[in-house]
Amino acid sequence: QLQLQESGPGLVKPSGTLSLTCTVSGGSVVSYKWWAWVRHSPAQGLEWIGEVYQTGSTIYHNSFKSRVAMSLDESKNSFSLELSSVSAADTAVYYCARDRGGNAFDLWGPGTVVIVSS
Amino acid sequence: QSVLTQPPSVSAAPGHNVTISCSGGTSNIGENYVSWYQQLPGSAPQLLIYETSQRPSGIPDRFSASKSGTSATLHIAGLRTGDEADYFCGTWDSNVYAGRMFGGGTKLTVL
Numbered sequence: 001q002l003q004l005q006e007s008g009p010g011l012v013k014p015s016g017t018l019s020l021t022c023t024v025s026g027g028s029v030v031s032y033k034w035w036a037w038v039r040h041s042p043a044q045g046l047e048w049i050g051e052v053y054q055t056g057s058t059i060y061h062n063s064f065k066s067r068v069a070m071s072l073d074e075s076k077n078s079f080s081l082e083l084s085s086v087s088a089a090d091t092a093v094y095y096c097a098r099d100r101g102g103n104a105f106d107l108w109g110p111g112t113v114v115i116v117s118s
Numbered sequence: 119q120s121v122l123t124q125p126p127s128v129s130a131a132p133g134h135n136v137t138i139s140c141s142g143g144t145s146n147i148g149e150n151y152v153s154w155y156q157q158l159p160g161s162a163p164q165l166l167i168y169e170t171s172q173r174p175s176g177i178p179d180r181f182s183a184s185k186s187g188t189s190a191t192l193h194i195a196g197l198r199t200g201d202e203a204d205y206f207c208g209t210w211d212s213n214v215y216a217g218r219m220f221g222g223g224t225k226l227t228v229l
Contacts, residue, residue: 036218045120046163046206046220061217095162103210103218104153104168111162 002027004096004109012090012116018083021076022096022109029077030054034099037070037081040111041092051099052079086116121146122207122221129227130197138192138205138224145213152190154183157204157223166205167192194226202228 008020022035029035037049050060052070060068064083072079083090093113097105123141130136140152152170155163165174167183170190180195190207207221 038220045222046208048218048220050217059217100165100168102153102169102172103151103208104165105155105163105208106165106168106174108162108164 002098002107004098004107006094006096006109006112008112008114010113010115012086012114013118014087014116016084016086016116018081018086018090018094018114018116020081020094020096020112020114021078022080023076023078025077028074029072029079030074032098033101035072035079036097036099036105038095038097038105038108039090039092040095043089044092047092049081049083088116090114091116120222121211121219122209124205124207124221124224126222127225127227129229131229132197132199134197135193135195136197136226138194138207138226140190140192140207140221142188142190142209143213144188146188146209146211146219147185147190148188149212150210152183152185153208154181154190154192155206155208155220156201157206159203163206197228199228202226 003025012018034051036051067084069082093111095111096109098107100106154167157163182193204223206223
């Protein structure tokens with residue numbers, strides 16, 4: 001059974017870089033097409049940050065494009081998110097998810113809380 | 119503020135039916151598939167509906183959805199206390215390269 005698990009620091013300093021990894025278990029990360037990062041905060045609700053394709057191609061939300069990078073590591077069966085120049089507004093629960101196509105995410109990780117604070 | 123507008127809350131008694139609306143525009147709901155998610159407290163979102171009206175395996179047929187023009191609707195029949203959760207709609211915007219988007223969410227209270 002395919003499962004996703006986010007990992008990374010729960011506390012990031014303002015102006016720093018948020019780095020998260022999503023480890024895929026029960027299947028290969030390159031066996032599926034698109035993998036996504038979504039965050040949830042009380043202020044902004046659910047926000048799609050972007051996605052990485054099985055080949056490493058990426059697509060990002062315009063709002064994050066200048067400071068986001070996503071990548072995929074087949075050897076570690078994982079994909080990752082880096083968000084730079086963070087501020088308190090980036091405090092949220094971050095989820096990794098699988099994009100099944102048809103504008104739907106059918107598999108989600110449990111989520112990880114990231115707080116931006118000094 | 120989300121481009122997709124949902125009512126902040128809805129409520130109904132157990133056994134009753136409820137609908138949750140998701141209003142958008144021609145460049146998003148109007149020409150793209152819509153998905154719906156249920157988020158129970160403390161949990162990740164779960165896909166309820168994909169491609170506007172299709173249910174993944176394991177989702178009861180009490181959950182159904184439809185679309186008309188630039189609005190989509192989630193229908194929940196025979197409410198149960200376990201249905202109390204936040205519900206989100208999602209789609210893609212073809213006009214501005216904002217990609218995928220979600221509604222602001224609707225809190226369903228089962229009285």
